[in-house]
Amino acid sequence: MGEGHPPADPARSASAPDLPGPRSAGIDPAGAAPPAAPPAEPEPVSRVMLAGYLLVAVILVGWFLWGWLGLRQGFVDSVGESAGAGFALLLLVSIVGSLRRSRR
Secondary structure, three states: OOOOOOOOOOOOOOOOOOOOOHHHHOOOOOOOOOOOOOOOOOOOOOHHHHHHHHHHHHHHHHHHHHHHHHOOOOHHHHHHHHHHHHHHHHHHHHHHHHHHHHOO
């Protein structure tokens, strides 16, 4: 029939759809799962880091209140400005953390 097609597998029925099976999912065909590694213990958070988180939270709330009540800009503008500052800090922490981890 088609010269460019591979020969049909006689073990497969013609009506069975080509669904991912145990071989494609990385599971043992006998049904046994590979042994799971024990979960890694997360590093404890130091008191200095907790104090830093608290300081950043207080600064962001203060930034919001200063914009809303002190500068009399809108509530939504103040929320957006403080949320943007918080996300910028999260981005900075993420970049610094990835740089530190890559040096290990």
